[in-house]
Amino acid sequence: MQTATHPSNEVSYLDYKGKYKGIFGWIFSTDHKRIGLLYMYSMLVMFVVGVGLGLAMKLELIAPGKTIMDPGTYNAVFTVHGVIMIFMIVIPGLPAVFGNFFLPIMIGAKDVSFPKLNLLSWYFYVAGALLVISSVLFGNGTPDTGWTFYAPYSFKSGTNLLPAIFGAFVLGFSSILTGLNFIVTIHRMRAPGMTWFKMPLFPWSLYGTAWIQLLATPVVGITLVLVALERIFNIGVFDPALGGDPILYQHLFWIYSHPAVYVMILPAMGAISEIIPTFSQKHIFGYRAIIASTLAIAFVGYFVWGHHMFTSGMSGTAQYTFSILTFIVAIPSAIKVFNWISTMHKGSINPEAPFLWAVSFIFVFMIGGFSGLVLGALAANVHVHDTAFVVAHFHFIVFGGVGFAFFGAIHYWFPKMFGRMYDKVWAKVGWAFFTVGFLTLYSPMFYLGMMGMPRRYYDYLPEFHAANILSSLGSWVMTFGLLIVVINLFRSAKNGPIAEMNPWNSKTLEWTVPSPPPLENFDEIPVYGEKDGPYEY
Amino acid sequence: MEHVAQHSDPHYDQEASKMGMWLFIFTELLLFGGLFIVYAIYRFMNPEAFQMAGKELNITIGAINTIILLVSSMTIAMSTSSLQKKNKGLTVLLLEITIILAVIFLINKYFEWGVKFDHGIWPGSEHLLNDLGKGEILFFGLYFVMTGLHALHIVVGLVIIVVALNKIQKGTVNADRPSLLENAGLYWHLVDLIWIFLFPLFYLIH
Ligand code: HEM
Ligand SMILES: [Cu+2]
Numbered sequence: 115m116q117t118a119t120h121p122s123n124e125v126s127y128l129d130y131k132g133k134y135k136g137i138f139g140w141i142f143s144t145d146h147k148r149i150g151l152l153y154m155y156s157m158l159v160m161f162v163v164g165v166g167l168g169l170a171m172k173l174e175l176i177a178p179g180k181t182i183m184d185p186g187t188y189n190a191v192f193t194v195h196g197v198i199m200i201f202m203i204v205i206p207g208l209p210a211v212f213g214n215f216f217l218p219i220m221i222g223a224k225d226v227s228f229p230k231l232n233l234l235s236w237y238f239y240v241a242g243a244l245l246v247i248s249s250v251l252f253g254n255g256t257p258d259t260g261w262t263f264y265a266p267y268s269f270k271s272g273t274n275l276l277p278a279i280f281g282a283f284v285l286g287f288s289s290i291l292t293g294l295n296f297i298v299t300i301h302r303m304r305a306p307g308m309t310w311f312k313m314p315l316f317p318w319s320l321y322g323t324a325w326i327q328l329l330a331t332p333v334v335g336i337t338l339v340l341v342a343l344e345r346i347f348n349i350g351v352f353d354p355a356l357g358g359d360p361i362l363y364q365h366l367f368w369i370y371s372h373p374a375v376y377v378m379i380l381p382a383m384g385a386i387s388e389i390i391p392t393f394s395q396k397h398i399f400g401y402r403a404i405i406a407s408t409l410a411i412a413f414v415g416y417f418v419w420g421h422h423m424f425t426s427g428m429s430g431t432a433q434y435t436f437s438i439l440t441f442i443v444a445i446p447s448a449i450k451v452f453n454w455i456s457t458m459h460k461g462s463i464n465p466e467a468p469f470l471w472a473v474s475f476i477f478v479f480m481i482g483g484f485s486g487l488v489l490g491a492l493a494a495n496v497h498v499h500d501t502a503f504v505v506a507h508f509h510f511i512v513f514g515g516v517g518f519a520f521f522g523a524i525h526y527w528f529p530k531m532f533g534r535m536y537d538k539v540w541a542k543v544g545w546a547f548f549t550v551g552f553l554t555l556y557s558p559m560f561y562l563g564m565m566g567m568p569r570r571y572y573d574y575l576p577e578f579h580a581a582n583i584l585s586s587l588g589s590w591v592m593t594f595g596l597l598i599v600v601i602n603l604f605r606s607a608k609n610g611p612i613a614e615m616n617p618w619n620s621k622t623l624e625w626t627v628p629s630p631p632p633l634e635n636f637d638e639i640p641v642y643g644e645k646d647g648p649y650e651y
Numbered sequence: 652m653e654h655v656a657q658h659s660d661p662h663y664d665q666e667a668s669k670m671g672m673w674l675f676i677f678t679e680l681l682l683f684g685g686l687f688i689v690y691a692i693y694r695f696m697n698p699e700a701f702q703m704a705g706k707e708l709n710i711t712i713g714a715i716n717t718i719i720l721l722v723s724s725m726t727i728a729m730s731t732s733s734l735q736k737k738n739k740g741l742t743v744l745l746l747e748i749t750i751i752l753a754v755i756f757l758i759n760k761y762f763e764w765g766v767k768f769d770h771g772i773w774p775g776s777e778h779l780l781n782d783l784g785k786g787e788i789l790f791f792g793l794y795f796v797m798t799g800l801h802a803l804h805i806v807v808g809l810v811i812i813v814v815a816l817n818k819i820q821k822g823t824v825n826a827d828r829p830s831l832l833e834n835a836g837l838y839w840h841l842v843d844l845i846w847i848f849l850f851p852l853f854y855l856i857h
Binding site for chain 1: 664666667668670671674675677678679681682683684685686688689692693696697773774775780784785786788789792793795796800
C-alpha cells in the first residue's frame with residue numbers, strides 16, 4: 115500500500131477542494147475523472163429523454179393505425195430519438211466516460227495531455243446537446259428527416275433543422291478533440307516501461323477509436339455544413355434541381371457514419387477485453403491478435419460505407435466490392451469473439467454482474483453481427499433494406515453492443531470510481547430483466563422485417579400485429595430492468611459498503627491506486643518491469 | 652517531492668503540443684478533403700461549364716493573394732527561428748508583417764467577392780439561378796463555400812497569431828516555451844497550403 119505524500123493526494127478526487135466551490139468545482143475542473151463523471155451525468159439526462167422517445171414509439175406501434183401520435187409526430191420522434199442516441203450517447207459513449215476516467219490511470223499517468231482541452235470538449239458536448247434540444251423547443255416544427263439528414267429532404271423540410279444540424283456538427287467537434295487528446299496522451303504519457311505491447315486492451319481500443327474520430331468526423335462535419343448552406347443559400351451541391359447530386363450526400367454521410375459505428379463498438383470491445391480476463395482470472399487469449407483486429411477494424415471500416423446504399427443507385431462493380439469488403443470487416447470482430455471465449459476456457463469463472471453483462475454482450479453482439487452479414491449480402495439486402503430488420507440489426511449491435519458493454523464497464527469500475535460496492539443481487543436482477551426485455555423487444559423485429567414491415571412508419575398492416583405487441587411488451591420489461599440497474603447504482607454510490615482497493619483481483623494499474631483515486635492518481639508514477647503486464651494472473 | 656522541484660511545470664510537454672497540432676491539421680485536411688472530392692466530382696460531371704465559369708475569376712488578384720500568403724508563411728517561419736535565437740524584437744516585427752499580409756489578403760478577398768456580387772453572382776442569386784447553367788451554379792456555389800471557408804481559416808489563424816504576439820511581448824511565450832508560436836506557424840502553413848490548391852483549381856485550370 116502506498117501512503118499519500120502529495121498534499122493534493124490526501125483526499126479522493128470526489129472530496130478534493132480546489133479553487134472553486136460546489137458545482138463550479140466540477141464544471142471548471144480539469145481533472146480527467148471529474149470530466150468523465152460530467153459526461154456520464156449529462157449523458158444520463160439525454161439517455162432518459164431518448165429512452166422516453168423510444169418507449170413512445172413502441173407504444174404507438176402496439177396496434178395498427180394511430181395509437182398515441184400522428185404520422186408527423188412519429189417522424190419527429192424517431193428523428194430526435196436517433197440524433198440523441200447516436201450523437202450524444204453511443205458516439206461519446208465509453209471513451210468520454212470510462213476513457214476519460216481510466217485511460218490516464220491505466221497507462222500510469224496523472225491526467226491526459228491536454229486537460230483544459232478535455233474540459234473544452236465537454237463544453238462542446240453540452241453546447242451541441244443544447245442546440246439539438248433548441249431545435250425541438252423553438253421554431254416551426256421538430257426535425258423530421260431521421261438522424262441521417264438525407265438530402266434533398268433535409269433542405270426541403272420546413273422544420274427547424276438548422277440548430278439540429280449545427281448541434282451535430284458541434285458534437286462532432288467535441289468527439290474530435292477527445293480523440294486528439296487521447297492519441298497524444300497514449301503516445302506521450304505511458305508509464306516508464308509500459309511499451310506499446312504492455313498496454314492494456316482498453317487503452318488500445320481507445321487508440322484505434324481516436325484515429326477514427328479524428329479522420330472520419332471532419333468529413334461528416336463538412337457534409338453537414340454543406341447541407342446547412344444548401345438550406346440557407348441554395349448553393350446547389352446536393353440539390354438535383356440546381357445540378358447537385360443527392361446520392362453524393364449519402365456517400366459523404368456514410369463515409370463518416372460507417373466508421374462511426376466502430377467509434378461506438380471498439381471501446382465497448384476494449385472494456386469487454388478487460389472484464390473477461392479479470393473474471394476468468396486468466397491471461398487474455400491472443401493479446402496481439404486482439405490489438406491487430408482492433409487496428410484492422412479501424413482501417414477496413416473506412417471502405418465499406420457503400421453497404422448502406424445498395425439500393426440507392428450504384429454500379430454493379432461498386433456493389434460487389436462493398437459487399438465483399440463488408441464480409442471482410444466481419445472477420446476481425448469474429449477473431450475477438452474467439453479470443454474472449456478462449457480466455458474463458460478453463461478459467462476460474464467468477465459470475466459477478468460485470469461478467470454477466472460481458473457474456474450477454476458477446477451473445478447479442480454475435481446476433482447483431484450475423485444479421486449484419488445478411489445485410490451485407492447483396493440479394494438479401496435488397497429484400498430487407500429499410501425494414502424493421504435493419505432496426506433490429508443496429509439495435510442489437512449498437513444498443514446491444516455499446517449498451518451491454520457500458521453496463522458491464524460501470525459494474526466493473528464502479529467500486530473504483532465511487533469507492534463503494536453496489537448491491538450485487540439487485541445488479542444481477544436488473545441484468546436479467548434488461549436482457550430478457552432486450553431480446554423480447556428487438557428479436558421480433560427481425561421477423562417483422564423479413565415479412566416486409568418497413569421502418570420509420572407509425573402504422574403497419576394488420577398481419578404484423580402479434581409480433582409488434584410482443585416487441586412493445588419487451589420494451590417495458592427492458593425499461594424495468596434499466597430502472598433497477600440505475601437505481602441500484604445511484605443508491606450504492608451514496609450508501610453502498612466501502613469497497614476494497616481491488617475487489618475483483620484485477621492486474622491493470624487502475625486497481626493499484628486507492629478507491630476512489632486521489633486527484634493526481636499516483637504519488638509516484640509506476641514503473642513497468644520486464645515481467646510486468648496487464649494480464650499476468 | 653524532489654521531482655516537483657526539478658520541473659517547474661510538469662505539465663508542459665512541447666512534443667505533445669506539437670503532436671496535437673499535427674493531429675488537428677489532419678482533421679482540417681480531411682475537412683477540406685471532403686470539399687475537394689465534391690469539387691472533383693462536379694468538375695468531372697460538368698467540364699465545360701466549370702471551364703467557362705473559371706474564366707470569370709480574376710487571375711491577377713488570385714495570383715497576388717497567392718504571393719501574399721507565401722510571403723506570410725515565410726515571415727512566420729522566420730519569426731519562429733528568431734524566437735529561438737532570442738531576438739524578441741525581430742520576432743515581433745516579423746509577426747506584425749505576417750498579420751498585415753493576412754489582412755491584405757482578406758481585403759483583396761473582400762473586393763473580389765464584391766465584384767462578383769456586383770455582377771449579380773452570389774449563392775442563390777437570381778442571375779445565377781435563372782440565367783446560368785447548372786454547372787455554373789455548382790462552380791460558383793463551391794467557389795463561395797471553399798474560398799469562404801478558407802477565409803474563415805485565415806481569420807482564425809490571424810487570431811492565433813495575435814494571441815501569440817501578445818504572449819511573446821509579455822514573455823510567456825519565449826525560447827524555452829515556443830509551442831504556441833510554433834503551432835501558430837504550423838496552422839498558418841496549413842492555411843497557406845490549402846490556398847495553394849484552391850488557386851489553381853478555381854483560377855488556373857481552363
Ligand atoms: C428503450 C430503448 C429503445 C427503444 C424502445 C428503441 C426503439 C426504437 C424504435 C421503435 C425505432 C424506430 C424504428 C422505425 O420506425 O424506423 C428506433 C430507431 C432508432 N434507434 Fe432506438 N430504441 C431504443 C434505444 C436505442 C439506443 C440505445 C440507440 C443507440 C445506441 C438507438 C438508436 C436508434 C437509431 C439510430 C434509430 C434510427 C432512427 C432513424 O431511423 O432515424 N435506440 N428505436
Ligand atoms: Cu455500415
